[in-house]
Amino acid sequence: MSQHSQRKEEHLALAKKYFEIKANDFDRVQLMRPALPESYVNKSSITYELLGKKVHAPxxxxxxxxxSAKSKEINRAIGKASRIGQIPFATGSSSILAKEKEQLASFYVARQENPDGLFFANVNPNTPAKIAREIxxxxxxxxxQIHINAVQELAMPEGDRDFRWLDKLKAIRDIVDVPVIIKEVGFGFDQASIKLLKKNDFNLIDLGGAGGTNFAQIENARAKHPLPYLDELGLSTVKSAIFAKDAEINFFASGGVRNALDILKCLVLGAKSVGIANLFLQVYENSGENGLVEQVLRLEAELAGLFALFGINHVEEAKNIKYVLTSGLLQEVICLED
Structure with a gap:
């Protein structure tokens, strides 16, 4: 097994070890619920079109x-669950394919399981543009997805130390013929970076906010000389969503999403869709492929129930739900604004 494959196996093991459902900024977003919603539970209410394809949930x-070998089986389950639930899906970083072509099957197995679904590939910004196009x-x-992960790289013993990525992002975007999503990995987006991306004609980001998987913590667990102070550098998904909405950039929300109510809150804040990773990983590890499928279908049913509870009949209507930021969250956001 190569060092790169070994690292991926270690990431999986540590993501499971450090998984914890805990309080985060979603708890400080209070939605205004109508006592008389005048609606009914309708599964089709959460169905909509995303990036040109119909999906059954946001x-x-x-x-x-x-x-790696273990990741191949996980991606197979991801493909199956996304096909049955008819939701979008992504594999992890496939930049390893630039040097290890034999690992292609560990990613492509997800596409094989769901040949018609909405599928996101993923590379790092240092992937040569032509290789990204080939992937x-x-x-x-x-x-x-092009993931940006400066905090993780600094914590990673063998990580990158050059974070001059903007020109590389543009080179990849300009050569591929599919939409590009600039994705954080758990440390969120600040206003200045969002504005810089928008200025350079990027129009879709995945917030990847703090509150879920902490890759600084994971890399510190692998390091001989850890940097524990990096663990707390992230901006929450909620704060990043507020910044993205103010900047008028299209965004997906991810990071610390625990349940159907968190999904709804992301949609209320303006997200086009909501990404979930470690929650699904834990379900797979504990209950296998069938458990993962059941979790996806359960979330769909619960979200349709919430749509009825709040009196909305389409994903786009979620942004009309009124909300307040509690426990000083608004003041924190104001202090962080440019």
Whole structure:
């Protein structure tokens, strides 16, 4: 097993070890619920079109893994669950394919399980543009996530130390023929970075806010000389969503999403869709492929129930739900604004 594949196996093991459902900024968003919603539970209310394809719910299985034997089986389950639930799905970073072509099957297995679904490939910003284009083609991807992860790289013993990525992001975007999603990995987006991306004609980001998987913590667990102070550098998904909405950039919300109510809150804040990763990973680890399928279908049913409870009949109507930010969250957001 290569060092790269070994690292992916370690990431999976540590993501399971450090998984914890805990309080986060979603708890400080209070939605205003109508006592008389005058509605009924209708599963079709959460069905809509995303990036040109019809999906059955406004959430997706976000990037987790690929590039090793264990990750191949996880991606197979992801593909199956997304097909049955008819939701979008993503594999983890496939940048390993630039040097290890033999790992292609560990990613493509997800596409094989769901040949017609909305599928996101994933690479790092240092992936040569032509290789990124080839990966998109080989995986038959509908969109490409490019993950930016400076905090993780600094914590990673073998990580990158050069974070001059903007020109590389543009080179990849300009050569691929699918939508590009600039994705954080658990540390969120600040206003200045969102504005910089928008200025350079990027129009879709995945917030990847703090509150869920903490890759600084994971890398510190692998490091001989850890940097524990990096663990707390992230901006929450809620704060990042407020910044993205103010900047008028299209965004997906991910990071710390625990349940159907968190999904709804992301939609209320303006998200086009909501990514979930570690929650699904834990379900797979504990209950296998069938458990993952059941979790996806359960979330769909619960979200349709919430739509009825709040009197909305379409995903776009979620942004009309009134809300307040509690426990000083508004003041924190104001202090962080440019």
């Amino acid at each position: 959430f997706y299985i976000n990037a987790m893994t690929g590039g 998109v083609k080989e995986l038959d991807a509908d969109a490409l």
